[in-house]
Structures are given as C-alpha cells and as structure tokens.
Amino acid sequence: MGMTLAQKILARASKRQMAEAGEYLVADVDLAMTHEGLWGVYPILKEGGVTRLWNLERIVNLLDHWVPAPTVQAAETHKIVRQAVKEFGIRYSYRENAGICHQVIPEKGHVVPGDLIVGTDSHTTTYGAFGAAATGIGFSEMAYVLATGKLWFRVPETIRFEMEGDLSPGVMSKDLLLHLAMKYTAEVAQYRSIEFAGSAAKGMTLSSRMTMSNMAVELGAKFGFFEPDEKVEKFLEGRAKKTFQMVKPDPDAPYEQILRVDVWKIEPQIALPSNVDNVKSISQLGEIIVDQAFIGSCTNGRIEDLRIAADILRGRKVSNNLRLIVIPASWEVYREALKTGILEILIDSGAIICNPTCGPCFGGGMGLLAPGERCIASINRNFQGRMGSSDAEVYLGSPATVAASAIEGRIADPRKYLSRRMA
C-alpha cells in the first residue's frame, strides 16, 4: 500500500518505513517558526529550565502581528521577543521590516518540499503549497520543539480534492476555497490532511496555491498540500536555504475521500458573518453596503492580489462612503508593487497603503471596525469580533471582489470591471 504526502513526510521524519493513518508517532521537526508568539514561548522555556535551543539553523523568528507596535502592550511583547532572540542566539530573526510570516518564510527560502514544519500560527498550513507538511501549534508545544526538536503527531487521514477545469476570469483561488467550505463545511477536514489536486491545481500560480493551503485550516485541516512541481523549483532557485528532494503521493495512496470539484462553474464567493463556511455566490447575495474594504493578509496580500485590484481600480475611484486599506504581505511584495506602478494606481484610486503586517485581519490595528460597521476583506476569517468591535461584521471575498466593492461601496461582482477591459 502506498502513502499520501502526510504519511510519507511523517514516516520520513520519524525514521520509519511506514506511517499509518490514526497512529501516533514522535517526529523530528525540520523547521520551527515563531512570530510574536515567541513572547508566549519564552517564559515556558525559562520556567522549564531550557538554556539552549535544539538547532539554531532550524528556527526562524520575525515580528508581523503588531508592526510597528500600535500599543504599549504590543511594544512590551516585542521587547520580550527581542530579548528571547538575543538570549538564545536565534540567528534567523527578520524583525519588523520583512512582512507577514507566511509570505516571508517561503521568500527567504526556509520552506522546501518534504519538510515537516511547525509554527505558532494556525495559518502555517500555507507552506503546504510548497509540498511541506506544515501546521500550527501553541506556545507550550513550541517550547517543547525549540528545546528538543521533536513533537508527537497523529498521522492524519487524507482528503483529496480533484479540482478540474479552469477558473473563469475574475474568479480566484480564494473563491474556490470558499466554495469548498460552503459545499463541504468548515469541519470537512477536521484532524485530516488535504491534498489539493487536479488540473486546476496544476494550472494555478504558486501564490494562488498559497491562498488555498493557507485556508486549509479553515476547513479544519492539519496540512494543506499541493504536489510540488516545477513552479516550486523555480521559486526556490537562489532562495532555498537547504537542498531538497521533490515529494509526491503514491498512486495507490489510501485516501479517506476523493472529492471532485468542477471549477469552471464557480462564480465569485462571499463568506457572510460569522463563519467561513457561511458562503453564498455573489449573484445570490443581494445588496450589502460596506464601510471598509481591506486587501491584505497572509491569505491574499501577494503581488497577484494587488495586481488584480489595480486592474480593477485603474482610472476609477474608491467610493466616498468607505475606506479601502491595502497592506502588501511582505516587503518583497511591497517593493514589487512599487516598482511595477501598482501602488501608484491604488493610491490614485484613493486607497490607503500600510506597511506589511497582519494589521486589521486579526484585530491588531490599522483599520478596526466600530459597532455596526461592515467590512469586505480578502482575509481568512470572519469571526465575531475578529476585526475590532464584536458588533461589527466581516465578509470574506477575493481581492478582486474587494476592489470592485471599494468602487461601489457595497459588495460587488468584479467580473464586470475585468470583462470590459478584456473585451
């Protein structure tokens, strides 16, 4: 019997021939990522009597959630992180001028196919787009990993989404992910691994894959894989911090479910408050007036996201009834958007551009909502209170949908703005 990607990587990391779904094993971690979460890990290390970390080549830290510090408490958090970095001699520490972890860690070449990666952030599943088994853990488990390099894992069952066909123009991988949430619920992959496959997966850009792997956790998943291919190899050229081998699932791998999705049928999707699987197609939505539009986050703050927003907003103005906030996911994205003129188009349209950071996505700052306000955002969660007031509402959509909505002041279908240009 063959093995899925999750089985293969967990077997390799625990020095076994085979890893069966459902069994528990102790595995050697290849990379441990912390952001401000190191602030919570540090006291556990201290209390536990840990004086040296397991392997300084395999530990990465940066600051992304509150950058620059918007409150005294956030500043204190950063101070503790800096102290921990210094005290333990953490070498790869990217600090404030790098961006959001899930964009920066791959850009800096720390993520390679086949690795087992843990991070103090639930969206660590993003690295599955590179064929890494990557998942979020808490502070205590991270303290254990930083001290020992090991962690126990349950070998997950795998669900394979066979996504066939091409997305229609103006429809993005975000819409596809929200469609999967609607069709199969936010619990479909609870405790499980996902393999995103099929011709749509193969045809997707790496950035679009990252969006889906990122939100795999919103389907409950522990890992969210795409099979690594030449797009991954090309991206890693000149970046990869270590050598690697491509990894793929065996043809006879045991899948718990194989779900086939016809991609061409999907129209732009919106997740309504306050669950990610509370999704409607845009044509079914009705009028939803919004006070804020936000393009950014580890889900959809990459150059292709900013570019499609600029394509829609070029020569147009953001509605007077809302504010559009744009936050590039990293400084690399920020620079490219600057060089290619994307930022100028967005600024001319009336967008507010902020420095790379998580910002309003988790309620950290740079655009929080007042009671009764609504925001359409390209982010990953629409939970109650996520972006400020508990009495505000967050709607999720693709960056194209957010850009179109910014023009109209209500949630709008991006296809009309794109099709005119293409015609």
Add this chain to the structure above:
Amino acid sequence: MKLIKGRIWKFGNDINTDVITPGKYLASPIQEVKDHVLEAVNPKFAKEVRKGDILLAGKNFGCGSSRETAPQALKALGIDAVVADSFARIFFRNAVAIGLAVLACPSVSQSFEEGEIMELNLEKAELKNPKNNISLKGSPLAKEMLAVLSKGGITALLKELFGNEK
C-alpha cells in the same frame, strides 16, 4: 487521574478562539484576558463561572487561531474540563499541552443541559449525567496525551527534562 465532576456551562457549535479570547486582548496578561472570555456569546460566563465547572460545547470547539490563550484563559477561570461533540485540532492539542482536560464525544451536547452536573473519567473517556444516570463513551485520548495531562502540561515535562541542567 482523578474523576472530574462539575457544573456545566453550555455553548453552541463552531465556538472559535477569537470569541474565546478576542484578538484585542491578546497582548494582555492572562489574568486580564480571562475577564473577557466568551463575552460576545455569553457575557455572564466570565463573571459567574466557578472553580471546578465544566464547559460543554457542540461541534468544532476552538476553531480558528493557534492562540494558547484560549485554553489558558479557561483554565485560569477555573474550568476543569472542556467536553464537546468535536474539537478543532490546535485547541485540543493546546489544552492538553497546558494540562486542561478535554474530551470529544459525538452528540454529548444533546445529553446535558446547562447547570447540570457531569462526571468525567478521562482515562476511560467515560462521562455520566448523575441526574438520569445516562452514560456516554467519548473518543479515548492517546496515551501520549494522557501522559502530558497527568504531568500537568508541557512546562512540567520540560522541567523534568531540563530542570536540573545547568
């Protein structure tokens, strides 16, 4: 491990970590965060919860972010165990990692009402409603998890491994 017995606070499905410990309090000390636990869904909870109470929920409890403040704040409020129809995996692992008892048991949320007493044997994954003597069997925890829980969490485990190292 001892038998857990406590009064139930009941919550619905898909209770996420942003609702358990909202992002705006994330950088605050846990003693402050705990006063805001679940305030968006039940403002009475953080004020009236008593030491030894049990939190009961529906499907997908603790979905969302990896913030360990979620189980920490529940533990700081005196919650002895969280029992749910199902859990999001990071919350489940984090609870074990900080020494908070958790048990998944499909449809348990339909077998108890708020304010009733639950008796819980974690090792056997058994729970009982003494009012009507209904017993249920949950999903047993792996021995790796029970080992961490019986030590009181990962900090205690690290102390054992590294506490005497100088």
